[in-house]
Amino acid sequence: MSIAEQTTSLDIKADLVQRARDVAPIVIADADESERIGRVTPRVIEALRERGLFWITVPEQMGGFGLEWDTAVRVIEEVSAADGSTGWMLMANMGATGLCSWMFPASEKLVAEHGSMPLGCGTYAPLGKAVIVDGGLRLSSGPIPFNSGFDAAGQVLVMAVVHDEQGNVVTTTTGDPEMRCCMVDKDKVEKLGNWDVLGMAATGSYDIRVPEQFIASDRVRKFEEISAPEGAPYVGTELDFLSTAVSGHAPVVIGAMRRALAEIASASIGRRRLGYPETVDQHPLFGAEFTKHEAMYHAARDLYYKSLDDALNGVHERGGLTVAERARIRQAVTYLHDVAGEVVSFCALWGGTKTFRNPSVIGRCLRDVTVARNHAFVDPVTLANAAEPFIQEWAK
Known part of the structure; x- marks a missing residue:
């Protein structure tokens, strides 16, 4: 270039x-x-x-x-x-x-x-059922939850497990279920609703159902062509499906931390609190806690962006990602969500009535981060699953 x-x-x-x-x-x-x-x-x-x-x-x-x-x-x-x-x-x-x-x-x-690519939405969970037929596959599903952004979309990504005509799961040579990723017209899926939640309330992450239908082969990809199982290297010139999906969650909670820190910093200026001789912004207890949590924010944010930059360099320069590079994204994103929980909780605690009197920006940040931390992509087990390459690296 x-x-x-x-x-x-x-x-x-x-x-x-x-x-x-x-x-x-x-x-x-x-x-x-x-x-x-x-x-x-x-x-x-x-x-x-x-x-x-x-x-x-x-x-x-x-x-x-x-x-x-x-x-x-x-x-x-x-x-x-x-x-x-x-x-x-x-x-x-x-x-x-x-x-x-x-x-x-x-x-x-x-x-x-x-005239341009229609917007997509979808979920990573393989909850669809696919039967391979000439020219494509037959796709159907029960309820598929968490289709965030459904209202804005025109196409829906559906992950499906392949079955034979008798209803048996088809497996790969490694014994794993064969999976397909399908792109389905939005008007060919059924919106079930079911989105009434504590936080991330405006994401429109509805349940959907796919009535049985034919999906042409030009709308279908094998899972192994677009991603790789956890704990395995990936070969490809684009960031793989799983790493893209996981890494996209991080900037949302980074933004929530930014907003919460800005709100509590502004609220502390000149504010009096019972038992504090100075205003909150001048009291050393608040100052020490704010400085610590602000540092946590920057450290977690920097680790995340470095992990993503390293992964993008890997696919462009070497045509793939090592196990350690994929694990680093999982580590950085899950750790970031843990830090977000601590940072936003600190802001909520010091926010006093600004946290719980609606409308409350800090209150919304707290609700949103609470829900974001419950996503399967950032479950604590993802840190355990990512551990092996790091242990080996430090043991050298």
């Missing part, structure tokens, strides 16, 4: 981050209403569309910017600092749209029809 091309690329990245900052006032203004109705308001979705923020990783020839996931997550962080649910929805739609654009040959037809 030439210096001129590098400069242009950096300019585009900076412009996209600025667009995210510019949309923040609209996101903030609609945050309470979005939470009330259980989905991001149409006005905010349109504002994100107008600024092109859903198509950051989609190739230029398909109507996108053709940039890497590292730019996308920094945009997600900015939007999440305005509202966690909106950042989560953007993450889900942006990630699925980017994946659809390179995974499925049918995406080129969709671009020709719509």
